[in-house]
Amino acid sequence: MAKILMKGNEAFGKAAMVAGCRHFFGYPITPQSELPEYLSRELPAIGGTFVQAESEVAAINMVYGAGGCGARVLTSSSSPGIALKQEGITYCAGAEVPCVILNVVRGGPGLGSIQPSQSDYFMTTRGGGDGDYRTPVYAPASVQEACDMIQDAFDVAEQYRTPVLVLLDGMIGQMMEPVDFEKERKHRELPEKDWATTGTKGQRKPNIINSLYLSPEILEEHNYHLERKYKVIEENEVQYEMDQTEDAELVFVAYGTMARVVKNCVNDLREEGYKVGLIRPKTVWPYPYQAFDEIPACKNLFVVEMSLGQMVEDVKLGSNGRHPVHFYGRPGGMVPEPKEIMKRAKEIMGGVK
Numbered sequence: 001m002a003k004i005l006m007k008g009n010e011a012f013g014k015a016a017m018v019a020g021c022r023h024f025f026g027y028p029i030t031p032q033s034e035l036p037e038y039l040s041r042e043l044p045a046i047g048g049t050f051v052q053a054e055s056e057v058a059a060i061n062m063v064y065g066a067g068g069c070g071a072r073v074l075t076s077s078s079s080p081g082i083a084l085k086q087e088g089i090t091y092c093a094g095a096e097v098p099c100v101i102l103n104v105v106r107g108g109p110g111l112g113s114i115q116p117s118q119s120d121y122f123m124t125t126r127g128g129g130d131g132d133y134r135t136p137v138y139a140p141a142s143v144q145e146a147c148d149m150i151q152d153a154f155d156v157a158e159q160y161r162t163p164v165l166v167l168l169d170g171m172i173g174q175m176m177e178p179v180d181f182e183k184e185r186k187h188r189e190l191p192e193k194d195w196a197t198t199g200t201k202g203q204r205k206p207n208i209i210n211s212l213y214l215s216p217e218i219l220e221e222h223n224y225h226l227e228r229k230y231k232v233i234e235e236n237e238v239q240y241e242m243d244q245t246e247d248a249e250l251v252f253v254a255y256g257t258m259a260r261v262v263k264n265c266v267n268d269l270r271e272e273g274y275k276v277g278l279i280r281p282k283t284v285w286p287y288p289y290q291a292f293d294e295i296p297a298c299k300n301l302f303v304v305e306m307s308l309g310q311m312v313e314d315v316k317l318g319s320n321g322r323h324p325v326h327f328y329g330r331p332g333g334m335v336p337e338p339k340e341i342m343k344r345a346k347e348i349m350g351g352v353k
Contacts, residue, residue: 002182003178003179003180004178004179004180004181005176005177005178005179006143006176006177006178006179007034007173007174007175007176008143008146008168008172008173008174008175008176008177009031009032009033009034009035009038009104009173009174010034010035010038011143011146011147011177011179012035012076012102012146012147012150012166012168012173013035013036013038013039013042014038014042014147014179014181015146015147015148015150015151015179015181016039016072016074016100016150016151016154017039017042017043017046017048018147018151018181019072019150019151019153019154019155020072020154021048021072021073021074021100021154022043022046022047022048022049022071022072023043023048023049023066023071023072023073023074024036024039024043024048024049024050024051024073024074024075024076025051025053025058025059025060025062025063025066025073025075026051026052026053026056026059026074026075026076026077027052027053027054027055027056027058027059027077027081028052029056029077029078029080029081030078030106030114030170031078031104031106031114031116031170031173031174032076032077032078032102032104032170032173034173035076035102035104035173036050036052036076039074040052049066055084056077056081056082056084056085057084057085057087057088059075059077059085060075060084060085060087060089060092060101061088061091062075063075063088063092063097063099063101064088064091064092064095064097064099064209066099067092067097067098067099068095068097068196068197068209069196069197069198070193070196070197070198072100072154072158073099073100074099074100074101074102075099075100075101075102076101076102076103076104077101077102077103077104078103078104078105078106078170079103079105079106079107079108079112079117079119079120079123080106080108080110080111080112082101082103082120082123082124083123083128085101086123086128086129087129087130089101089127089128089129089135089163090127090128090129090130090131090133090211091129091211092162092163093127093129093131093133093134093135093162093163093211093226094131094133094211094222094226095209095211096161096162096195096226097161097163097209098154098157098158098160098161098162098163098164099157099163099164100150100153100154100157100163100164100165100166101163101164101165101166102150102165102166102168103120103124103165103166103167103168104168104169104170104172104173105117105118105119105120105167105168105169105170106170106333107119107331107332107333107334108120112332112333113332113333114170114333115170115332115333115334116169116170116171116172116174116257116306116333116335117169117170117306117307117331117332117333118169118255118256118257118258118305118306118307118310118311119306119307119308119310119331120167121167121284121305121307121310121311122310124137124165124167124284124285125137125284125285125287125314131223132223132226132227133226134230134233134285135162135163135164135165135285136153136156136160136162136164136165136233136237136283136285136286137164137165137166137167137283137284137285138150138152138153138164138165138166138167138239138282138283138284139167139255139256139281139282139283139284140166140168140172140256140282141172141255141256141257141259141260141280141282142172142177142260143172143175143176143177143179144177144178144179144180145282146166146168146172147179147181148183148185149166149282150166151185152185152186153166155186155188155190156188156233156237158190158191158193159188159190159191160229160232160233161195161229162229162233167256167284168256169256169257169306170333171257171335172256172257194207195207195209197209233286234286237283237286238283238286238287238288238290239281239282239283239288240279240280240281240282240283240288240291241278241279241280241282242277242278242279242280242291242294243263243266243277243278243279243280244266244270244276244277244278245277245278245279245294245295245298246277246296246297247275247277247297248275248276248277248295248297248298249275249276249297249298249299249300249349250274250275250276250277250298250299250300250301250302250345250348250349251276251277251278251279251295251298251300251301251302251323252265252266252276252277252278252279252301252302252303252304252345253278253279253280253281253301253302253303253304253311253315254278254280254303254304254305255280255281255282255284255305255311257306257335258304258305258306258335258336259278259280261304261335261336261338261341262278262304262341263278263280264338265338265341265342265345266278268338268342269342269345269346274345274346274349275297276345277295279291279292279295281311281314284311284314287314287317287318288318289314289317289318290318291318292315292318292319292320292322292323298323299323299324300323300324300326300348300349301315301319301323301324301325301326302326302327302328302344302345302348303315303325303326303327303328303329304327304328304329304336304341305327305329306329306330306331306333306334306335306336307329307331308329308331309327309329312325312327326344326348328340328341328344
């Protein structure tokens with residue numbers, strides 16, 4: 001199958017189109033601006049809709065409207081823009097509107113920098129809006145994997161009637177890699193969209209898309225309904241990779257770009273005789289807590305992030321007190337270097353091979 005060399009942000013847009021997305025609403029912000037720029041050219045050429053909204057708030061509410069009609073719809077932004085979308089995201093979660101949201105993360109807080117970061121982990125995995133809701137969150141480590149996950153995200157969104165987020169750092173959005181858009185994908189039997197607001201044609205009662213429930217009893221039951229759905233997602237949609245963990249005495253935990261850096265560190269440390277491995281979450285919600293049951297020789301866990309340590313909490317939950325959890329990271333758009341990661345790993349292991 002032929003591969004195409006593409007910049008990450010542009011490849012993300014093409015992946016959405018391949019998945020059947022024909023509607024994009026967004027607003028430019030570095031480091032994801034090439035994505036809407038690409039779709040502004042390509043979507044109208046195939047009969048799709050591209051709208052540069054007046055703000056991120058407007059964009060996510062347009063997503064709510066199009067998704068409520070049953071359309072496959074995408075929006076994207078970077079950290080502060082995603083923060084602005086949180087109200088709309090929780091509305092979509094409450095109204096069970098399927099949609100896909102890409103966050104190409106930059107350093108924060110606030111406007112921060114335009115450099116790559118992983119400091120939106122809390123906002124993305126815990127839900128930045130109000131209420132008891134969750135959203136599936138993919139964390140790809142390459143342009144190819146991002147494209148695969150974006151296509152899957154549209155199916156997952158429709159299967160469970162939920163917003164789905166794809167958490168990328170700015171490095172993946174800006175790098176160029178070969179991508180195969182003809183790969184076979186997991187087939188899902190998707191439900192009929194009999195809930196969508198497509199017009200009654202005089203044949204049924206109107207469908208209502210809404211997240212407002214003034215009766216506390218009815219809202220309580222709706223929350224229980226959502227909780228049951230999230231439990232099914234937790235049972236079925238966890239994804240992770242285990243690399244050389246069978247005999248590893250120190251197991252790294254990293255996702256996204258940092259997982260690529262750490263994987264090279266694992267190989268280099270192995271060549272020096274150190275027994276190390278890597279757990280790479282591919283979904284950060286649902287989180288692969290079960291991976292920590294599969295590291296029988298582990299004596300230490302070592303989390304590496306482009307942040308001050310947000311995934312550390314999930315690693316501690318997964319370990320459940322069985323292993324000391326160590327951390328190394330750099331915030332503000334700085335990328336941890338392999339030599340520093342390896343030095344810290346050797347210190348944790350006591351310099352013993």
